[in-house]
Amino acid sequence: MLNSQVLVKVPASTANLGPGFDTLGMALSLYAWIEMEAADGETAIELYGDGLEGIPTDKTNLIYKVAQLVFEEAGVQIPELRIAMYSDIPLTRGLGSSASAIVGALVAANALAGSPLSEDKLFQMASALEGHPDNVGASLFGGIVVSAWDGVRAEKVRIAPHRNLEVLVAIPSFQLSTEKARHALPSKLEMKDAVYNVASSSLLVAAFASGQLELIPFAMRDKLHQPYRAPLVPGMSEILEQATSRGALGAALSGAGPTLLTLVDRGSSRKAELEAFLLQTLEKHGIQARTMWLSPALNGPELSIVGRGHSGSFMERVKGEVKA
Numbered sequence: 001m002l003n004s005q006v007l008v009k010v011p012a013s014t015a016n017l018g019p020g021f022d023t024l025g026m027a028l029s030l031y032a033w034i035e036m037e038a039a040d041g042e043t044a045i046e047l048y049g050d051g052l053e054g055i056p057t058d059k060t061n062l063i064y065k066v067a068q069l070v071f072e073e074a075g076v077q078i079p080e081l082r083i084a085m086y087s088d089i090p091l092t093r094g095l096g097s098s099a100s101a102i103v104g105a106l107v108a109a110n111a112l113a114g115s116p117l118s119e120d121k122l123f124q125m126a127s128a129l130e131g132h133p134d135n136v137g138a139s140l141f142g143g144i145v146v147s148a149w150d151g152v153r154a155e156k157v158r159i160a161p162h163r164n165l166e167v168l169v170a171i172p173s174f175q176l177s178t179e180k181a182r183h184a185l186p187s188k189l190e191m192k193d194a195v196y197n198v199a200s201s202s203l204l205v206a207a208f209a210s211g212q213l214e215l216i217p218f219a220m221r222d223k224l225h226q227p228y229r230a231p232l233v234p235g236m237s238e239i240l241e242q243a244t245s246r247g248a249l250g251a252a253l254s255g256a257g258p259t260l261l262t263l264v265d266r267g268s269s270r271k272a273e274l275e276a277f278l279l280q281t282l283e284k285h286g287i288q289a290r291t292m293w294l295s296p297a298l299n300g301p302e303l304s305i306v307g308r309g310h311s312g313s314f315m316e317r318v319k320g321e322v323k324a
């Protein structure tokens, strides 16, 4: 049965976590909301929130296009849509905004069509659309997600994050597209660097799975992508080298950057020192940034079916002021 109007809250994500390039992802407590319904007239797309300038509000919009792929797959026709989106996830900063938009659109459109597609099917579609499964896996399943995609099929295992894990991100004011940061990568690697990353990434996954947070400083090191991306983010090398001596369990470029991510023990007494270190180091290199304390998000998308005759505005529903 088709639903009339749906609202989806979807988490941001951090990909790679250092050595797990295109493989590891963690959902973060920073969210985007997408509301979708069949439009009476022409398609209308409303964007709320800061920093969404430049995102198209016509049928070239990513959310609209992804929704149509779901309808095609499901064999239903809903060509005209009303879409509203509000997002706290900064765009093009390495916090998975595109993955959140894709996952939110897939889940919303599937719900609108009466949920004909399985969660696994949505994961396969999301991985193919994003081109790598790490961000979309985290946004879709929540927690820490280890995934592998061979270009045809993606498989994943979800790990519940340790309750003491906290996340501090430093988000530079400049944008860096994933596409540009992927172009900085070499086409060939030394065998010793590949071995280093297989070892680090495997150890990191085992540390997360077994709750051995004390292994994170050793395991969260990378020679596969971060050294090549460091010139794109002034101050990054210094932060990655020194963060563990300033109170972090580990530090990494978040996704393709430019955001820098540190994992922190929730009970640490050195949080203020670490935060100041991140901001001062970036500032020393001429980079304005803001910090945010986040937690791993334990769940993937939260879906509400907005009943007919509902009252209130989209933003009131986002803020939970109106019961959907």
Ligand SMILES: Nc1ncnc2c1ncn2[C@@H]1O[C@H](COP(=O)(O)OP(=O)(O)O)[C@@H](O)[C@H]1O
Pocket: 055, 056, 061, 062, 063, 085, 087, 090, 091, 092, 093, 094, 095, 096, 097, 098, 099, 101, 176, 177, 178, 179, 255, 256
């Ligand atoms: N809600 C959205 N609606 C439409 N397009 C979006 C939305 N969110 C992100 N995008 C697209 O994704 C791009 C950012 O993706 P990307 O470069 O991978 O960075 P990141 O995913 O790290 O924020 C934006 O420039 C925009 O084109």
Ligand SMILES: N[C@@H](CCOP(=O)(O)O)C(=O)O
Pocket: 013, 014, 015, 016, 021, 022, 023, 093, 094, 095, 096, 097, 098, 132, 134, 135, 178, 181, 182, 225, 254, 255, 256, 257
């Ligand atoms: N594994 C990808 C992750 C990109 O993440 P994003 O949040 O920057 O889109 C990569 O490192 O290129």
